Amino acid sequence: MIDIRHLTKRYGRTTAVDDLTFTVTPGQVTAFLGPNGAGKSTTMRLILGLDRPTSGEALIGGKRYEQIRRPLHSVGAMLEARSAHGGRSAYHHLLWLAQSNRIPAARVTHVLATVGLHDAARRRVNGFSLGMTQRLGIAAALLGDPPVLLLDEPVNGLDPEGIVWIRHLMRDLAAEGRTVFVSSHFMAETALTAQHLIVIGRGRLLADATVDDLAGASGSLEEAFLRLTGGTPR
Template identity: 65%
Template sequence: MIELSGLTKRYGEKVAVNNLTFTVRPGIVTGFLGPNGAGKSTTMRMMLGLDRPTAGDVRIDGQHYDRLKDPLKYIGALLDAKAMHGGRSAFNHLLCLAQSNGIPKSRVHEVLDTVGLTSVARKKAKGFSLGMGQRLGIAGALLGDPRILMFDEPVNGLDPEGIHWIRNLMKSLAAQGRTVFVSSHLMSEMALTADHLVVIGQGRLLADTSMADFIAQNSRSFVRIRTPQRERLLDVLRGAGFLVVETGSGVLEVDDGKSEHIGELAAQHQIVLHELSPQRASLEEAFMQLTAESVEYHAHAGADAGAPADPPPAGPPQPWGDDWTRSR
C-alpha cells in the first residue's frame, strides 16, 4: 500500500505538487492521470525518495522509502527505461540490482524469461530498442518479487503484442493481491487496464474514484434512437417523463434513460425502431472534461498553422539576392 498525506513539492515559487492526499490500495490496478506538467512524475519520484517533499508525507507499507531494507523486495518501479548502464548486458544490469538488494542470481533468469529477453540476455543494453529497454526496466521492477509495483508510461515503445502482454501482467499482479500503480497518457489502454483512477491537475487532486464512477461523473450518458415514427415516439417518451433532445440529423437522444425501458415503451405503442443504443463517453472524453481548466501547455492549430515561416532577420546582403526563399 502507498499512502500520501498532504504531499507538497515547491521549486522556488512554482508549486509542482500541492497537498496531495490519497491511498493506492492492493488488489487493483490504480491509474495515475493528469495533463503534462500536472506533477505526476514529481509525485512518483517523491514516493521513491528521489525527491524530498517540501511538506507532507508518503509511506510504503507504513514506512518511508529510505527506511526500507532491500527496497526492491518492497516496491519495484519503472520510471525511466533508459536508466541503465548501456555498456552492461541485460543480465549484468539485473545482476547488479539483485546483488545490491540481497536477491538470488536465479531470480535474474526468472524475470528475463518473464519479460521475453532471455535470448538477448548477454547483449549490451545500449543496443536495445525502446521496447526492449522497457521490457528490461519492467524486469528490474519485478526483480525483488515486490508487493508494490509502480510503472510510468510502461507501454512506450512496445508493439501490440507487448502492450497486450504488459496489460495482462499488471492485471495478474493485482489479482495476486499486489499494489499496482501505473501512469500513462494512453487513455485507450488505461481504460482497459485500470480499475481505479487518481487524477491530478496543476499539482492538485481532481479525482480519486473507480473507473466507472469517474466516467459517469464527468461525462454525459444517453440513449440514441432512430425511428421512422419520430413524432409519435417523441409524444410517448415525453409523456413518460423522459428528457428528449432532438438532433438535426433526425436522431433522438434520451438523457438518464435505460434502453430496455425505452424499447418496451416503443413496443407497447407499436413504434418501429431502427436504432436503440446506449451511448457512454470514453475515458478520454471524461478526462478532457475534468482537466480542461488544468492544462498548462496549450497547442493551437488555426489559420497560422499553414502560414509561411517568418523571413530571417535583416542582415548583410546575401549572394542569392533579396528573395530569401530562393534555393541556394
C-alpha cells in the same frame, strides 16, 4: 499500500505537487492520470525518496522509502527506462541489482524470461530498442518479487503485442494482491487496464474514483478526462 498525505513539492515559486492526498490499495491496478506536466513523475519521485517533499509525506506500507530495508524486496519501480548502463548486458545489469539486495541470481533469469528478454539476456543494453529497454526496466522492477509496483508510462515504446502483454502482466500482478500504481496519459489504454483512477492537474487532485464512476453516464473515460483537465485526451 501507498499512502499520500498532504504531499506538496515546490521548486522556487513553482508548485509541482499541491497538497495531494490519496491511497493506492492492493489487489487492483490504479492508474495515475494527468496531462504532461501535471506532477505525476514528481509525485512518483517523492514516493521513492528521490526528491524531498516541501511538506506532507508519502508512505509505502506505513514507512517512508528510506526506512525500508532491502527496498527491492518491498518496492519495484520503473521511472526512467534508459537508466541501465549501455555497456552492460541485460543479465549483468539485473545481476548487479540483485546482488545489491541479496536476491538470488536465479531470479534474474526468471524475470528476463517473464518480460520476454531471455534470448537477449547477454546483449548489451545500448543495442536495445526502446521497447526492449522498457521490458528491461519492468524486469528490474519485478526482480525482488515486491508487493508494491510503481511504473511510469510503461507502454512507451512497446509495439501492439507488447502493450497487450503489459496489460495482462499488470492485471495478473494485481490479482496476486499486489499494489500496482501506473502513470499514463493514454486514456483508451487506461480504460482497458485499470480498475481505479487517480487524476491530477497542475499538481492538484482532480479525481479519485473507479473507471466506471469517472466515465459516468457517457461511458467515455476520454470525455471525463477532458472535462476534468481542460486538455486534450490521448
